[in-house]
Amino acid sequence: xxxxxxxxxxxxxxxxxxxxxxxxxxxxxxxxxxxxxxxxxxxxxxxxxxxxxxxxxxxxxxxxxxxxxxxxxxxxxxxxxxxxxxxxxxxxxxxxxxxxxxxxxxxxxxxxxxxxxxxxxxxxxxxxxxxxxxxxxxxxxxxxxxxxxxxxxxxxxxxxxxxxxxxxxxxxxxxxxxxxxxxxxxxxxxxxxxxxxxxxxxxxxxxxxxxxxxxxxxxxxxxxxxxxxxxxxxxxxxxxxxxxxxxxxxxxxxxxxxxxxxxxxxxxxxxxxxxxxxxxxxxxxxxxxxxxxxxxxxxxxxxxxxxxxxxxxxxxxxxxxxxxxxxxxxxxxxxxxxxxxxxxxxxxxxxxxxxxxxxxxxxxxxxxxxxxxxxxxxxxxxxxxxxxxxxxxxxxxxxxxxxxxxxxxxxxxxxxxxxxxxxxxxxxxxxxxxxxxxxxxxxxxxxxxxxxxxxxxxxxxxxxxxxxxxxxxxxxxxxxxxxxxx
Amino acid sequence: xxxxxxxxxxxxxxxxxxxxxxxxxxxxxxxxxxxxxxxxxxxxxxxxxxxxxxxxxxxxxxxxxxxxxxxxxxxxxxxxxxxxxxxxxxxxxxxxxxxxxxxxxxxxxxxxxxxxxxxxxxxxxxxxxxxxxxxxxxxxxxxxxxxxxxxxxxxxxxxxxxxxxxxxxxxxxxxxxxxxxxxxxxxxxxxxxxxxxxxxxxxxxxxxxxxxxxxxxxxxxxxxxxxxxxxxxxxxxxxxxxxxxxxxxxxxxxxxxxxxxxxxxxxxxxxxxxxxxxxxxxxxxxxxx
Numbered sequence: 001x002x003x004x005x006x007x008x009x010x011x012x013x014x015x016x017x018x019x020x021x022x023x024x025x026x027x028x029x030x031x032x033x034x035x036x037x038x039x040x041x042x043x044x045x046x047x048x049x050x051x052x053x054x055x056x057x058x059x060x061x062x063x064x065x066x067x068x069x070x071x072x073x074x075x076x077x078x079x080x081x082x083x084x085x086x087x088x089x090x091x092x093x094x095x096x097x098x099x100x101x102x103x104x105x106x107x108x109x110x111x112x113x114x115x116x117x118x119x120x121x122x123x124x125x126x127x128x129x130x131x132x133x134x135x136x137x138x139x140x141x142x143x144x145x146x147x148x149x150x151x152x153x154x155x156x157x158x159x160x161x162x163x164x165x166x167x168x169x170x171x172x173x174x175x176x177x178x179x180x181x182x183x184x185x186x187x188x189x190x191x192x193x194x195x196x197x198x199x200x201x202x203x204x205x206x207x208x209x210x211x212x213x214x215x216x217x218x219x220x221x222x223x224x225x226x227x228x229x230x231x232x233x234x235x236x237x238x239x240x241x242x243x244x245x246x247x248x249x250x251x252x253x254x255x256x257x258x259x260x261x262x263x264x265x266x267x268x269x270x271x272x273x274x275x276x277x278x279x280x281x282x283x284x285x286x287x288x289x290x291x292x293x294x295x296x297x298x299x300x301x302x303x304x305x306x307x308x309x310x311x312x313x314x315x316x317x318x319x320x321x322x323x324x325x326x327x328x329x330x331x332x333x334x335x336x337x338x339x340x341x342x343x344x345x346x347x348x349x350x351x352x353x354x355x356x357x358x359x360x361x362x363x364x365x366x367x368x369x370x371x372x373x374x375x376x377x378x379x380x381x382x383x384x385x386x387x388x389x390x391x392x393x394x395x396x397x398x399x400x401x402x403x404x405x406x407x408x409x410x411x412x413x414x415x416x417x418x419x420x421x422x423x424x425x426x427x428x429x430x431x432x433x434x435x436x437x438x439x440x441x442x443x444x445x446x447x448x449x450x451x452x453x454x455x456x457x458x459x460x461x462x463x464x465x466x467x468x469x470x471x472x473x474x475x476x477x478x479x480x481x482x483x484x485x486x
Numbered sequence: 487x488x489x490x491x492x493x494x495x496x497x498x499x500x501x502x503x504x505x506x507x508x509x510x511x512x513x514x515x516x517x518x519x520x521x522x523x524x525x526x527x528x529x530x531x532x533x534x535x536x537x538x539x540x541x542x543x544x545x546x547x548x549x550x551x552x553x554x555x556x557x558x559x560x561x562x563x564x565x566x567x568x569x570x571x572x573x574x575x576x577x578x579x580x581x582x583x584x585x586x587x588x589x590x591x592x593x594x595x596x597x598x599x600x601x602x603x604x605x606x607x608x609x610x611x612x613x614x615x616x617x618x619x620x621x622x623x624x625x626x627x628x629x630x631x632x633x634x635x636x637x638x639x640x641x642x643x644x645x646x647x648x649x650x651x652x653x654x655x656x657x658x659x660x661x662x663x664x665x666x667x668x669x670x671x672x673x674x675x676x677x678x679x680x681x682x683x684x685x686x687x688x689x690x691x692x693x694x695x696x697x698x699x700x701x702x703x704x705x706x707x708x709x710x711x712x713x714x715x716x717x718x719x720x721x722x723x724x725x726x727x728x729x730x731x732x733x734x735x736x737x738x739x740x741x742x743x744x745x746x747x748x749x750x751x752x753x754x755x756x757x758x759x760x761x762x763x764x765x766x767x768x769x770x771x772x773x774x775x
Contacts, residue, residue, distance in 0.1 A: 421637055464497070465500060473630070
């Protein structure tokens, strides 16, 4: 079930009414309801993968109990390794098996030996990377004694399969989310209204920005050989806004929907394109994944505690693993590698924590220095997204070669293939996105109003009307969310 | 909670009001939308000839010219139409009005197969007026369902050519000129067959009512023309053979049309080109038939 579908528009209010009006007096029943509807939500794609989700949930729940009950460190470690092994085994099987087999076959073929590999023809279970990471964080936290093992299976299962975050995150931590399912939820009007605003803004980002930018990005990347440098650069720009609108839009809808049920989820995006350096960008982009890798990979590897070599090695490891988490393709590895290259100089110069807060909000415009910093960081991310979006490394380099040629200064040759008025509208919508998010960059999301400055009901409702009109009138063709494939 | 539910209720009201306002805006300022509204409710109108087709026929057949020359005509073509929609328009017209003598179907092989597509699709404007449905209007609210009409509306605001264009007897008449700089490729082949069942149904309906049907391939830009004969016989889905007047034949189209003056966009004629094609049809097809 897509967040941007009619089915979800019917599903969400029904669940909301049942949750607050039928099951409101009993936490267990509320949790059971959430579990059932989350399974319905997931089964909407493919009910067969419910078994995998249920198995993964049961495995981690059971392993958590066994780790806690273990009489020795070795026993505890056994259950930890078993759980991590099986979880990563499933992830590897569904997500990476074909990649490894194909690459191995190619490597063997280079040595002159031809083999006929056995490849899988299965679809990737939606959200497997996300719920696997939920489970892993829980198991590791239990092992590290950061939390006690959950004794109630329903509560644990809700933590893993809570529908707003089930298929594309944010990747939650048991320490943050599980306690919320253990206490009575009370309806909070302000939070619920803010949740609806966040849903509205998320829909705008997905339907208007991402789905329209996707049309141009797909047309340009799918025929990259036919386009000149300026078109390819525009294609990369469109993809830059597509992926931001798509994923941060999804996260906004997830956070907003969750707020309707009195559950707060981790923030996943904090206006990353206003970052002044790459380190700040990575503190603002897909925050739940970045912090996951920081806590469960970077720190256990030694983080930045060792010498320079250790810092560099660990940074490369987390960026490359992060790239590989996105998919089984060399392009994702290259994207991770390139981001590590961007990050290393800041780390070595000890400037990676220069900008811990959003660009100052007391000024309407950034200073010239900030403007260039934001522009340069944005440019670096655009270049990195080329690797992320390309089908092959070869294509990515061919695109970069064309972009850094004289044809960058030619009139984009993709313009003639599109109705200019649609292009103008869609570019204007990107302008609206940038403007609104810039003005609200100190807030949690683009439509979070400050009651002191926007107390007029009429002004608020005028803004809702404009956003609704934009969504309906300029919404692109319905597309899946990009991160479902991860 | 009550306050929250009230707010949600007001939001739904807002959605309804915005969509209703959009419909009013379209009825007042969108000629295409207004045309579909008008033809859906035609009653007791006697026409000698009805034109069916998609945007190529909408732009390219001059009903006023035919009327001026003694054949009272109306252009029923709707942009983006599929032949199944044309059948719907014709059936409704015949229920409420006297039958015409002739139905002229403008085909558009030059721009691919959207009119005779294998998968029938309904034009949203036509569906809205001919099969009104609350469920459909909820799942596809007018603001979403008629997105492109807003873009047309914007074009009317910003472009003088669009502002000056008029809908006359159903034909979209514009003086806008964009020369056709494309070149004919003699190897161009016909792009589809004529075995769409809805085309057969239109022909069968007309046969049953004693209405003459004329099928003509409308001319496209030079690069999309063909080298098929000026007339040829096509086999319909019913097995019946029928004559196609192929104005997309490059020799015929080149003689009739001026590439520097007669086009408003690729494959679409402006009012000058439409008048020439209509005059040709009148003298060489309608009067002969």
